[in-house]
Amino acid sequence: MEFFLISLLNGVSYGLLLFMLSSGLTLIFSMMGVLNFAHASFYMLGAYFAYQISVKFGFWPALLMAPLVVGVLGALVERFMLRRVHKFGHVPELLLTFGLAYLIEEFVHLIWGRSSLDYKVPTEMDGPLFTLYTTTFPMYRGFMMLVAVLMLLAIFLVLTRTRIGLVIQASLTHPDTVEALGHNVPRVFMLVFGGGCALAGLAGVIGGNAFVTEPGMAAAVGSIVFVVAVVGGMGSLAGAFVASLLIGVIQTFAVAMDYSFVTLLKSAGFVITPDTFLYSLWKLTIAQTAPILPYLFLVLILIFRPRGLMGTREG
Amino acid sequence: MAQGAQKIVFRPLNLARCIIWSGFALLLLVLPLFFNKGFALTLMCQIGTIMIFSLSFNMLLGQSGMLSLGHAVYSGLGAYFAIHMLNLIGKGWLFPVSLLPLVGGLAGALFGVLFGYVTTKKSGTPFAMITLGIGELVFAMSLMFPEFFGGEGGVSSNRIAGEPLFGFITFGPQIQVYYLVAVWLFICTAAMYAFTHTPLGRIANAVRDNPERVEFIGYETQRVRYLVLIISGFFAGIAGGLGAINFEIVSSENVSAIRSGTVLLFTFIGGVPFFFGPMIGAVIFGFFIVVLATITKAWLLYLGLFFVMMVMYCPGGIATLIMMQFPIVKAGRFREIFPSYCLAVAAGLTLLAALVFAVEMIYHLSLEAAAGTTKAFFGYDVEVASATPWLGVALLSGIGAVLFVAARRGISTHWDRIMGDIIRSQTA
Amino acid sequence: MNAPAPMPVIAAALELRAVRKSFGVTEIIRGVDLAITKGERHAVIGPNGAGKSTLFNLISGRFGVSTGAILLNGGDLAGLKPFEINRKGLARSFQITNIFANLSVFENIRCAVLYPLGYKYSFWKALSTLKDANLRADEILELIGLKKRRDVKAGLLTYAEQRALEIGITIAGGAEVILLDEPTAGMSRSESDQAVELIRKVTVGKTLVMVEHDMSVVFSLADRISVLVYGEVIATDVPEKIRGNAAVQEAYLGTSLAEGAH
């Protein structure tokens, strides 16, 4: 029970972090048809900027400023790079963001070096939030969840209560009509792209110190975020939310489970020895399979429900 | 209609085509005469392998409009099967080492059948994302099953195994490997070129251009994509098999996203719209990976910049830049535009110099700070922490920018005038 | 001219039975019954947004019907994909030009003849050795008057030429039933006259269904006319009768009919 609750909490907090990334990715994709390959790179930039700012001014200013800087950077990328290749079609757009991901990683190498940074959780939150049976739940994890939920709320309000939010929302389901109505002004594109990047940056600020801030962090989370977007259904925010939590929880549980077929069958009375056929398969523990679970999930979804959990459009 | 039929001339074996292919064969044959150092030979083997790999990749991207972000899966798994086969040969199995690439190719095709079934259900951006997912899946698996994938260290082997070919070719000396690669390269290039002139190859082009319409002329686009992917996986596997022979080691890096990304980068730089574009890309690959990577730590940054510039300013790649000059050369007017090109090259070099200086100095500050603030540039010691070199960078950038603007204006006016004349003379 | 031939009730080439189609809550096709005889030239007319293109999309398998049935030579098309319907002998053109812009004119046509000639997905035959496919493609080029433009990239053709190519791709496969969606839309008078001649020529002995706005085209080509208004066929008859049909006049034709009758 203890294990279950703690894993669930950890899974949900990780899932919420994934959603902070996948929401921006989904918004950008639905609005502009651009799969932002560099999305996780903006997440990484958020963490690095936050580190740099927190060294000088402390964590709280960083929490505000780093996402802003990342957002502005994203807007500039849209304005001066993406818009240029827009006329060539979606593949060059994707390639551009692909190259950008490369560039950002190298840029990080260039400025901050190749090893991980000492980006720490602020001291005032470096303690337990509560203790469940015998395990403590860190306060910072709680803070992460709070920020994610606040962000979720903010997105919701912007999408439903503001004019631009309505335009964005309409274009999630009817991109062509919105375009025909003359709404898809480049400025909206720029705002959405910048906004999406800022969200990723925010995730970086709070994820960078909760996990690790290093040049490989973008690649580590990048493909998972794509999986979330596809599993949720391309262009569906609700789907992205469900898929983020699902994958976050599944992965967290899996990592903590040391069972394999060997243990399972042993409890059923069968004995498997290293000589058994396909032993390497039977002896794998669930924890060892954790890295492939999201991708396995992706493949299964594609075979059995090609448009994703909550998607309406089929790619 | 009989009259109309008579007028149709079926083109005989094109002379120019004959010349090009014989020239290619001849080039492959004589290259080792000029580059016979061990290092150059290894490099050429690697480039040849990458040529096959990137041609197979472009079968998807350039010919069928499928952007795969996980193509290394096919070459990598092909390589694994080939190296296991090589180990079996070493244990006494009767199979010629020279045909190992075929083992890789069959494995590649087999996995194309398997994975393609899932990935080709989609096209466009979703296809790209799913291939990425499959790539990650295979990579994660490669770390989970060390029995087959060899864990961190990979699987190594010895290519001197089994009976020597014709009694004396053991593939021990690098030059023999070179000719093995050359033969396979020639065969694969010819086969892939031939593929572009078959019904499936042509319909793949149609699917790239307008998948919807293809469904209304009797073809199932998903089936077209699936078949092309399997064939492309076959050739990728051959490249993997050759790589296994060349390096005698295969590790999980062979199936990694980095590999998949690399082939995409260089194929694009070489030029997606033309069949031979990827081959140019492979040569540039050799330059970047081998030459630049040994000179500077920042080579990936330069590569990234180069790639992004190409996407933004020249999405057709180097091959397109070359092909664009043909009408002008044919009209005998290349001389008019040539000075502007020179100016552009000068601008490019100046800007490049500024960039290189800046990047290398920053790198020095961030990575080699312990070694002091002076950096050696082409024999000169530069005080990185002082203002002077940075002023130099600013000056160079300024000059480069001015040159660039001038060159751009020159090229576009000349280009418009010459092309205008050519078009007018054609319609007249 | 077109004698109003009596239409015997043999197995129709194309038959629609109570076909309905809704997008979301809006019903666009509201119960269409139509039988088109083999060898007939049938025109579908009606105001913009009446659902003519949607009807073609249903017949050709681009969309599935909501209810009702569509039969080709007596066989039900329910659930078939566009390529399956095409293989059964039905080809269509598009209102908005839909060609392979980066391929040459010749290649456009050749792509369309490959499947019907049995080359399917083969990757072991060189295109240049497929004599029948090449001959057929060149014949079609001659027929649609694009022989001189054989090696031009299709995307570089003029609008009228692209429309001709669109028709060429549609008929190249030799389908027995041909649907043309506004083949002359956007053409000048002389271009449209040429297009009519082209259509007449290439559909000899075939069953043709065409959507057309230009009344002179309709009256000179069609054996019978159906009038589609708000997703319903309000009349199907020979041109003379349609011209005199009060309901049709009221619902749709008005003055343009008078012009067409000149």
Ligand SMILES: Nc1ncnc2c1ncn2[C@@H]1O[C@H](COP(=O)(O)OP(=O)(O)O)[C@@H](O)[C@H]1O
């Ligand atoms: N895919 C679709 N989704 C929703 N509405 C559609 C779709 N296709 C057509 N419609 C609607 O159906 C109606 C009929 O369109 P269409 O068949 O193109 O008319 P026509 O060809 O007679 O001018 C229009 O109101 C159009 O908006």
Ligand SMILES: [Mg+2]
């Ligand atoms: Mg229409």
